[in-house]
Amino acid sequence: MNDLSALSQLRVTAIPRLASGGRWRVEAMRAISEPMFLWFTKGQGRITIAGATRGYTAHNAVFIPAGVMHGFEVGPQVFGTAVFFGRDSTVTLPETAQHLRIREVHAQQEINVILDSLQREMDSDIPAHDRATRHYLGLLGVWLERQAVKAAPEAPKPDAARRLVERYTALMEQEFRKGTGVGEFAAALGVTPTHLTRCCRITCGRSAIEVLQDRRIFEARRMLAETRLPVARIGEALGFTSPAYFTRSFQHLTGRSPTAFRREI
Known part of the structure; x- marks a missing residue:
């Protein structure tokens, strides 16, 4: 270029x-x-x-x-x-x-x-x-x-917890659209879900599932705001097992349904 x-x-x-x-x-x-x-x-x-x-x-x-x-x-x-x-x-x-x-x-x-x-x-x-x-x-x-x-x-050298969470977020960025759960991420990283969550709380004050949910719901909001894809298609694209599960998860984390969020945007 x-x-x-x-x-x-x-x-x-x-x-x-x-x-x-x-x-x-x-x-x-x-x-x-x-x-x-x-x-x-x-x-x-x-x-x-x-x-x-x-x-x-x-x-x-x-x-x-x-x-x-x-x-x-x-x-x-x-x-x-x-x-x-x-x-x-x-x-x-x-x-x-x-x-x-x-x-x-x-x-x-x-x-x-x-x-x-x-x-x-x-x-x-x-x-x-x-x-x-x-x-x-x-x-x-x-x-x-x-x-x-x-x-x-x-600059302080990254400790073991930070190195693990850095690997977790890098892997998550590749896989979050596939519906991969924290247990599967932990297994791929060679640790238990409990240890992964403990390290996430140390480095950023949130659990491993909260970090994953935040990433997936951000992408959902972006797609609702910037595309015309049907809500069900967006949930499917982000690895949610059903439209109802996607709607419940989105509403739980944002306080609004996907349809309401799109309408307000």
């Missing part, structure tokens, strides 16, 4: 706008097919990446690779910028998720300038704006790499 096509997939948006269609769009567990960068400038909340939950506050930078399950709170006082690189981005980016607390004022100012300049060039039609956009994207990748290297000596 050429550079112009890759740039056409690039999106820069204010973090509060991500929740404009409902906070479930950012808070529920899900994965996307492109890398994402979050720069929080105000507010605080919790963010879960690959099953591990941490608090975030102003001047936190978060990078999430494509396909990594995540969800984060976006309260009314949270502000910042999100960059979606597109599926075919050629920017050099970290291979693993990063949650960086940027304490140096110079580094904070630097990323603000990069993001402002990136947005300005994207919105411009002056000559060479596309080339300038590519260069600012490259600078964003360099900034992220340098901050990750700087933070590496202080």
Whole structure:
């Protein structure tokens, strides 16, 4: 894919706008097919990446690779910028998720300038704006790499519970549409369901089944909001054994039936 096509997939948006269609769009567990960068400038909340939950506050930078399950709170006082690189981005980016607390004022100012300049060039039609956009994207990748290297000596090493839950969420992202249960996931990971749930509670404060249900119901809401598929077909596509079971599960977790949710959307 050429550079112009890759740039056409690039999106820069204010973090509060991500929740404009409902906070479930950012808070529920899900994965996307492109890398994402979050720069929080105000507010605080919790963010879960690959099953591990941490608090975030102003001047936190978060990078999430494509396909990594995540969800984060976006309260009314949270502000910042999100960059979606597109599926075919050629920017050099970290291979693993990063949650960086940027304490140096110079580094904070630097990323603000990069993001402002990136947005300005994207919105411009002056000559060479596309080339300038590519260069600012490259600078964003360099900034992220340098901050990750700087933070590496202080970053805690993932313990056994976190490593297991990371494997669980990665496997779940591949299999959640098939109706696979926690017992089957645990068996595939070589542990008991009880141990898997214990580790999930340690890393993100929720049980293994709650994480799985959150992922499946997010996908159900997305499909109800963005497609015209019949409710029964959506339930079938997500591995529910019957339309009635899908409706009961959806209503239990959201407080509304699938039909009511779609009507409100």
